[in-house]
Amino acid sequence: MPLEVIRLDPQRAENAVNAYGDSLLRLCSVMLGNREDALDAVQETFLKYMTKSPAFNDSEHEKAWLLRVASNECKDMLRMRRHSSLLSLDDIRDREPGAESEDDAQVLALLCSLDEKYRAVIQLHYVEGYKINEIAEILGITQAAVKKRLQRGREALRSMMEKEAE
């Protein structure tokens, strides 16, 4: 059975890059720890969007699909490359200085030092604002696993913050 490929209007890709590009870049940056790899993952995600995306019910469905593909792309990259988890904050932010303080940047560094599976759920829940059932859909895991990872990720972050404060 030949595989069906749905080709999208290039204008739709432009709209998607403008609408969801930053969210995808944030997720990929947090998961991969550097901007160049994150941009590669985002590009792969949009290429899949151009060639394989199903019909979407609405823009939220479309965004969730893109986040899921991006998350899987990052996991593949983490597996296949002997990826350095070293984080360069300057490397993942845009070249223009942001308004965030050093204190804020420290929290981002701590997030990036967590295990990848905790990073993804914390990013999707606390930064992108997804609910537990939505994250379960996006990452293809159970709601129980999302809750467990959120709990452990929070505990790990709290523990690291306390150590940093000492």
Add this chain to the structure above:
Amino acid sequence: MDDIFEKLQRSQDGIKLSGDEKERLISACRTEPARQKRSARKRVIAISAAAAAIAITALFAVPNMLLAGSKGSDSASQEKGDGLYSYDESLDRYVGSNNQEQAADVSTGILQPLYRTIYYSIPQQFIDLADEDEYERWCGSQNTYDGMAIVGFVKHFGISKEEFDKANRLYAASLAEEYGVSPLLMPADYPEQEEYEVFNSDIIYSGDDERISEYYLKKEYPYQSEAEFAASGKDSDAVEFKTE
């Protein structure tokens, strides 16, 4: 604690695509549709590359062992821990890869995986059937596992065939959603179809390791790409996996 997450949100204000990066992404979407299968091939290529690296390491390890004389076995063990087997450790969904998975191509000397991608894979839908901590411990103990990863997983965690089939359907649904394809019981025509393969539970639960290994051997594909297959004008003889 909430304060931490407010800081986390603020910290990411600077993570956004620049105008140039957006342009490059849009341009890539318009000009590189042929690259659509790149990531599907990437896994196989990466495994082959890792196998090649192992082969190169082995070329150096063997003379070192001989030179080390009575310390040869210790040196070899060290190489196994740090070099020869180290690529397993970076593949958290891929366990069990030491002895059976590579076969040397005599003409090139480059090692290739003996089995299809799924032989080394445990998708998340199956991992969810196990206790997370115990799964992590089990993965850490699997460097010397000698066989199909999911078979070892099923045995260790006592997964019933009914549970397995349910997880397999969830896995198939996720493939269908992610790739927009019909998942396959066995890839038939071109290598990218390996990406869409789901488990054959009748084979997995046959209890016959030889039969399992034979079933999951890499295939000789008649076509190198979906485009090449489509150009041939032939219909696929792949067996479709019914998700419902």
